[in-house]
Amino acid sequence: xxxxxxxxxxxxxxxxxxxxxxxxxxxxxxxxxxxxxxxxxxxxxxxxxxxxxxxxxxxxxxxxxxxxxxx
Numbered sequence: 001x002x003x004x005x006x007x008x009x010x011x012x013x014x015x016x017x018x019x020x021x022x023x024x025x026x027x028x029x030x031x032x033x034x035x036x037x038x039x040x041x042x043x044x045x046x047x048x049x050x051x052x053x054x055x056x057x058x059x060x061x062x063x064x065x066x067x068x069x070x071x
Contacts, residue, residue: 005055008032010029011028013029014038015060015061016058017057018057020043022042022043022045025059026041035048036048036049
């Protein structure tokens with residue numbers, strides 16, 4: 001059974017299963033679509049993951065973007 005991935009918004013903080021080479025597992029969502037754009041919170045590196053690969057690597061939603069809720 002597949003785990004349900006919550007609906008993401010730009011600016012959300014997510015944790016992935018594998019560590020980035022810098023040691024961080026936390027990422028900020030910067031792009032949504034067929035590909036998910038992420039920025040590492042440890043070193044600032046930007047990556048694009050296909051949504052299918054992101055769904056496999058997704059561990060948990062660490063924080064929601066507060067700016068989007070206030071607007």
